[in-house]
Amino acid sequence: MVIGYAHARMNPIYRTEPYRQSAETKLLQVQRKADGNWLLLFADMLFYPGGGGQPGDQGAIYLGEKRFEVQGFEKQKGDVWIVTQDEETDLTSYQKSLARMELDWAFRYRAMQMHTLQHALGAATRLVFSGYETRGMTILPDLSQCDMRFVTADKPRDPTLAETLQHTESAIAADLPVEAVYFNSAAEAREHFGEVLRMDPRLPEYKGRARVVVINPEGAGSSLQDASPCGGTHLRNLSEIPAVELLDCQPAEEPGEWVLSFTLSRGSR
Numbered sequence: 001m002v003i004g005y006a007h008a009r010m011n012p013i014y015r016t017e018p019y020r021q022s023a024e025t026k027l028l029q030v031q032r033k034a035d036g037n038w039l040l041l042f043a044d045m046l047f048y049p050g051g052g053g054q055p056g057d058q059g060a061i062y063l064g065e066k067r068f069e070v071q072g073f074e075k076q077k078g079d080v081w082i083v084t085q086d087e088e089t090d091l092t093s094y095q096k097s098l099a100r101m102e103l104d105w106a107f108r109y110r111a112m113q114m115h116t117l118q119h120a121l122g123a124a125t126r127l128v129f130s131g132y133e134t135r136g137m138t139i140l141p142d143l144s145q146c147d148m149r150f151v152t153a154d155k156p157r158d159p160t161l162a163e164t165l166q167h168t169e170s171a172i173a174a175d176l177p178v179e180a181v182y183f184n185s186a187a188e189a190r191e192h193f194g195e196v197l198r199m200d201p202r203l204p205e206y207k208g209r210a211r212v213v214v215i216n217p218e219g220a221g222s223s224l225q226d227a228s229p230c231g232g233t234h235l236r237n238l239s240e241i242p243a244v245e246l247l248d249c250q251p252a253e254e255p256g257e258w259v260l261s262f263t264l265s266r267g268s269r
């Protein structure tokens, strides 16, 4: 949940401008790893490196005339380094030069749709099931499915799952806005949002700056309102979510814990 980037040299564009598809930036530093892969650190970071159950972005970097595929990410002291492979080029020669980053936008947008839907479904699940507590979620690497964990005293059945879906679809139809807000600590966020804040109570108390993703900040037009600590990328409005399909709801290993699996229809709205 966090966002302790106090020592970072990199400006995380993915966090401040999630709809940005390309960026010009400076290559600050290059490292060669023992396995031959290159690690690149840029002044600005367009790509979401993954985390919190959301897969990392895909895309490419252009240095001069050459194109380098983004193959992964490595986090070091608040910075995110891009992993790439190239046997023929000495990438240290590009150090301090300008680069262009190009996001695989279709992949990112789909990830944002699924992730933002997960926030909305989590909020709807809380409205329906007694003794609700949130747990983690995982979006599959190919974005075909999201598995969201939660705890309830009830056994989820078809009617209650249908009710959950209905709350979610109403919230989508109500065009509810989504925004990220920052607090100095989780305690401050809790004080601000009260019951609206949805947090896994088992997580250790987070002391640093907290980023909270809020659905329907004004609490208008729908019974659905939500605030969840999250560092991922999100849509600016629920109206951008295409049709939702619930796939399955199965008990998890822990007593009272369930895994709700869902997906997006391929159509766009």
Ligand SMILES: [Zn+2]
Binding pocket: 115, 119, 213, 230, 231, 232, 233, 234
């Ligand atoms: Zn999120």
